[in-house]
Each structure stands twice: as C-alpha cells, then as structure tokens.
Amino acid sequence: MIDGKYTAVVDRIVEDIAVLLLEKEDEVIEQVEVSTSDLPESAQEDGGVLTVTITDNQVNEITYEPEQTKQRRESTVEKLDRLSTRLSDRES
Amino acid sequence: MKRVLLILGLVVLIGLAGCVEDSSDNGNDSVLDGEGAEDSDGPDSDRDNSDDSDTQDTESDDSSTGMDPPPAVEGELELHHIDVGQADSTLVVTPANETILIDTGDWRPDGAEVIEYLENRDIDRIDHLIATHAHADHIGGHATLIEHFEENGDGIGDIYDSGVPHDSQTYENYLDAVDEHDHELLMVEEGDELPVETENMTATVLNPPAGDSGDNLHYNSVSLSIEFGEVRYLTTGDAEDNAEARMIDEWSAALEADIYQAGHHGSSTSSTEEFLEIVDPDIAIISSTLESQYGHPHDEILERFDVFGIETYWTGVHGDIVITTDGDKITTEPTADETTDPLALLELKDAIEDDGQNSYSLPGFTKVGTQASA
Numbered sequence: 477m478i479d480g481k482y483t484a485v486v487d488r489i490v491e492d493i494a495v496l497l498l499e500k501e502d503e504v505i506e507q508v509e510v511s512t513s514d515l516p517e518s519a520q521e522d523g524g525v526l527t528v529t530i531t532d533n534q535v536n537e538i539t540y541e542p543e544q545t546k547q548r549r550e551s552t553v554e555k556l557d558r559l560s561t562r563l564s565d566r567e568s
Numbered sequence: 569m570k571r572v573l574l575i576l577g578l579v580v581l582i583g584l585a586g587c588v589e590d591s592s593d594n595g596n597d598s599v600l601d602g603e604g605a606e607d608s609d610g611p612d613s614d615r616d617n618s619d620d621s622d623t624q625d626t627e628s629d630d631s632s633t634g635m636d637p638p639p640a641v642e643g644e645l646e647l648h649h650i651d652v653g654q655a656d657s658t659l660v661v662t663p664a665n666e667t668i669l670i671d672t673g674d675w676r677p678d679g680a681e682v683i684e685y686l687e688n689r690d691i692d693r694i695d696h697l698i699a700t701h702a703h704a705d706h707i708g709g710h711a712t713l714i715e716h717f718e719e720n721g722d723g724i725g726d727i728y729d730s731g732v733p734h735d736s737q738t739y740e741n742y743l744d745a746v747d748e749h750d751h752e753l754l755m756v757e758e759g760d761e762l763p764v765e766t767e768n769m770t771a772t773v774l775n776p777p778a779g780d781s782g783d784n785l786h787y788n789s790v791s792l793s794i795e796f797g798e799v800r801y802l803t804t805g806d807a808e809d810n811a812e813a814r815m816i817d818e819w820s821a822a823l824e825a826d827i828y829q830a831g832h833h834g835s836s837t838s839s840t841e842e843f844l845e846i847v848d849p850d851i852a853i854i855s856s857t858l859e860s861q862y863g864h865p866h867d868e869i870l871e872r873f874d875v876f877g878i879e880t881y882w883t884g885v886h887g888d889i890v891i892t893t894d895g896d897k898i899t900t901e902p903t904a905d906e907t908t909d910p911l912a913l914l915e916l917k918d919a920i921e922d923d924g925q926n927s928y929s930l931p932g933f934t935k936v937g938t939q940a941s942a
Contacts, residue, residue: 485736487704488785490835490862497675497704497736504675504704504737509861522703522785523735545735552733555743560731560753563760 483544484508484528486519494520496535498528508535516540523549641768641797641895647827648890650685651883651903654857654864655705657682658803658829660794661691662766668696670792670803672709675738679709683716685888693722696762696771698792699742700805701785702734711738711745718749728762730776730788731755756790758818768895769796774819775804775811786832787811793822797895802847803829804838812843823847826898827891830854830873834865834882844876851879851891851900858884859920870917873910880910 482498487507489495494515498506508528512520518540519526525544529537643663650657652673659682660668672682686694694717699707717724727746731753733739746753756762757778762771772795776788789805802825804812812831815823828849831838833856852873856864865882873880879900881889887903907913 485734487734487736487738491837493862495704497738499737502737503741507676507704525735548735549733552735552740552743555740555747556731556733556753559743559746559751560729560755563728563754563756563762566752566754 479530479532482506482528482530483541484526484538486515486522486524486526488522489520496526496528496538510535510538514538518542644892644894645769645794645796645799646890646892647794647801648685648888649829649853649855649881649883650682651887651889652677652681652855653884654833654860654862655708656700656805656829656833656855657709658855659686659691660801662764662769663796664766666695666764666766667691667693668698668762668764668771669694669713670698670790671700671706671805672697672713673705675704675708677709679712679716682709683713692720693717693725695725696728696764697724697726698728698790699730700790700803701730701788702732702736702739702742703785703806704736704738706805707738707742711741714742714745714749714751724749724751726763727751727753728756728790729753730785730790731757732776732783732785732788734785762792769794771795772822774815774822775807777814777818786837791815793825796893799827799893799895799898800825801827801829801891802849804831806832806838808832808835808837809840809843812838812840816842816846820846825849827851827853828878830865830869832864833860833862834869835862836866836868839869839872841872844872844878848876849878851881851898853889853891854880854882854884856882856884858882858917860884865913865917867914867917870910870914874914878910879908880913881908882913885913885916 482500484496484498487495487497489512492512493509494512496508496510497504498508515538525541525548527539527541528535645663646661648659650659655674656671657673658670672679699710714724756773757776758774759778760773764771772793773790774793775791781788786806786808787810789807789811791804791807794801802823808831823846825847826849828847830852834854854865870880881900881902883889885904885906890901892899
C-alpha cells in the first residue's frame with residue numbers, strides 16, 4: 477500500500493470490523509479493514525465515501541465525504557433505475 | 569427425516585490439523601438416501617480416485633411406505649459450492665444443463681477463480697446470473713465474468729439482482745458491465761419464480777420482501793429455494809436473523825430443505841435456532857475461508873448444527889463441495905474428504921486459531937484443499 481490519500485467506500489460492516497475499498501481511477505485497488513469505531517460516526521454503515529490517508533502503511537486518517545457520497549449515490553441509483561426491470565413486469 | 573450417522577476418529581482431526589490437503593484419500597462420497605443406494609460417480613471428473621469404499625448410507629428412513637418410489641424425474645441437479653475463500657459463489661447445473669450462478673466471489677480475484685472453475689467444466693454460458701446482494705465478497709467477479717462470457721463465451725442469459733444499490737466501485741463496474749452488454753437487471757422479490765426451462769425443477773425467490781423493504785443489503789439478500797424431485801436446496805446469501813424471521817412468517821413450509829447453504833458464511837447473525845427448526849436440513853454448507861478474519865463460521869453456529877445433527881461442509885476445509893441429486897438421492901463430493909461433524913470442525917477451527925497469529929491481513933484467497941486431487 478503506497479502512502480497517500482485515497483478515495484474509499486465502506487463496503488460493509490462485519491460486526492466490529494469495517495471493510496473499506498480503496499480506489500484509484502475508477503477501480504478498487506486495495507481493501508483495508510479497520511475497527512468500526514475508528515470510522516466517523518456518520519460513516520458507520522454500509523456505503524459512504526471516505527478520504528483515507530495512508531502513512532507508513534497504516535491507515536492514518538479517515539474523513540467522511542457527505543457531498544461525494546450524495547453525488548455518487550444519486551448517479552448510481554439513476555443508473556440502476558435505467559437498467560432495472562422487475563422480473564414480474566418483464567414482457568415474456 | 570434422513571440422517572447420516574458419522575463415525576469420527578481422532579485420526580481425522582490429527583490429519584486435518586497437520587495437513588488439510590491430504591490428497592491420498594479423497595474419493596469418499598457421502599450418499600444420503602432413504603434406501604441403500606448405489607453410489608454414483610459425480611461430475612467431478614478431475615478426481616483421480618473414485619474409490620467408493622466409504623459410501624455412507626442412511627440408517628433409517630421415516631417414510632412409512634417402506635419402499636420409495638423410483639425418482640419421478642430425469643437427470644441430475646448439481647450444486648457446486650466453489651471454494652472462493654472468504655466469499656460466496658455457487659454454481660447450479662440443472663438436469664437440462666441450464667446454468668445458474670449465484671454470486672461470483674470477492675473483488676480481489678476479480679472473477680478469475682470462478683471463470684476457471686466454469687471453464688474446467690466446459691461451461692461457456694451462464695443462463696441465470698444472480699447477485700444476492702451488492703457487497704464486494706458476493707459481486708466481486710460480476711463485471712469481469714459478464715464481460716468474459718459475453719466476449720469469449722456464449723454469453724449471459726438473464727441477470728437478477730436484489731435491487732438495493734451500493735456506493736462501491738465494484739458495484740458500479742457491475743452495473744456498467746450490464747449496461748455495456750445491453751442487459752437489463754431483473755429485480756426479484758419474494759414469490760417470483762426464476763424462468764428456468766428445466767422440467768420438474770423450480771427456483772423460487774423467498775427474499776427480498778415484496779414492496780418497499782428499505783435499503784439494507786443483508787435484509788434484502790436474495791434467498792432462493794430450488795426444488796428438484798423430492799429434494800430441496802435453500803440458499804439465503806447474507807440474510808440475517810431479521811430476514812430469517814420474516815421468511816419464517818411468510819414462507820414457513822417453503823423454507824424446508826434437505827440442503828442449506830448457511831447464511832452469511834456461518835455467522836451467528838444468521839441460522840437462528842427458529843430458522844433451523846423450520847428449514848430442518850440434513851446437510852449444510854458454509855462458504856468461508858479457514859482462517860476467516862471475521863471468525864466465520866462462528867462457534868455457536870457449529871454447535872447449533874451439531875444439536876440439529878447436520879452434516880456440515882465448509883469450503884475452507886473441504887474445498888469445492890459438489891452436491892448431486894437425482895431428485896431422491898443426494899451425493900456430496902468435497903474436494904478434500906474431511907470430517908463433516910460440526911464439533912470436530914469446531915475443534916479444528918480452535919486449533920488453528922490457537923496456532924496462528926490472527927492478524928487482520930487476509931490470508932490472500934488461499935484455497936485450502938482445492939488442489940487435493942491434483
């Protein structure tokens with residue numbers, strides 16, 4: 477893991493462990509796991525965009541990004557709505 | 569109810585603790601059946617040892633007729649629990665050779681291990697691709713797998729989803745792959761039947777709930793009951809106790825199954841006592857790595873499986889686990905032939921935890937046991 481600032485998303489909370497997916501250029505490049513309690517309170521749930529700073533191979537700082545979270549969620553929901561059909565509504 | 573009596577020796581445990589990949593003795597299939605059935609060679613032709621010497625027949629059968637009628641259905645249904653480490657991926661091959669793939673493993677292998685598994689079996693098309701929910705240990709291979717089969721294989725038929733989105737790039741790449749290959753995402757809910765064309769087989773969706781059910785990924789995890797002949801298979805993805813309770817209320821009898829893929833990798837969030845009472849499986853499969861950083865399967869689940877007398881398989885120990893049924897008999901072929909006693913598995917787990925430094929770093933998708941037949 478190269479030191480630096482990364483955009484990350486909380487993939488899931490597995491009890492006291494939070495799984496974060498670190499990104500670079502629209503791809504997930506690394507997974508780090510931290511104590512759920514180390515996340516900002518508003519980020520202690522699935523989803524949510526963070527900025528994660530890695531220093532000396534360690535997670536040093538985690539910041540919740542409410543604006544980016546909102547934007548990303550809106551664009552994902554829009555994409556999902558465009559692509560999805562209820563199975564029960566599908567014309568056969 | 570059908571039961572297999574297992575005779576376990578300490579030898580098994582010692583063998584396990586020392587070397588999970590013992591390759592010399594993996595030809596033992598377990599056959600569950602009401603009548604003393606003949607063993608059958610399963611679909612796993614890779615195995616170089618097809619010794620049937622340890623076939624287990626059930627000791628009793630509750631059916632009052634004494635003689636089971638011959639299976640009313642033709643062919644065999646295969647359930648392949650692919651060993652994808654701390655993740656899920658299950659391939660169903662119907663008697664008519666339709667393929668259903670439920671989840672595609674973690675994001676790190678990026679579908680490679682699942683694609684390899686499929687290609688080793690000359691499967692070049694997925695007729696029904698299901699994402700139980702959008703966590704990266706379930707949809708990790710979706711984007712690459714869709715691209716791979718659309719571009720190099722015979723394509724993907726239908727793609728089904730719980731309809732609950734995620735902010736992750738893994739999820740977005742999956743949507744983009746669906747989009748690029750002009751697929752639609754079919755949102756399923758309880759009561760839906762997957763449009764399988766195989767006769768005498770149904771695949772019924774029991775979760776997510778109908779109507780607005782919020783955006784919790786586990787609560788909305790796709791759960792499926794597959795029925796072929798007299799045999800039922802239940803898989804619930806990462807559904808937890810609240811989803812299980814809801815399914816008990818809405819679906820009770822439909823939940824009953826002979827084979828159950830343990831919810832949420834054998835976590836204590838799932839497989840509640842109430843749920844197991846209703847499902848009442850003979851066989852359970854846990855999909856998680858041997859040294860799960862989350863402690864999966866949890867001790868209390870293995871203890872509970874013991875109380876319920878469930879023959880238990882764990883991908884971390886048994887590798888790929890292939891279950892075949894003709895609609896009556898059930899044959900289980902793990903890659904590594906190890907104990908299926910839940911308490912013996914618990915002892916093994918404890919031994920490994922005491923032994924290893926339980927770091928938070930992943931053991932890398934190490935596939936324990938999957939090379940056993942090489």
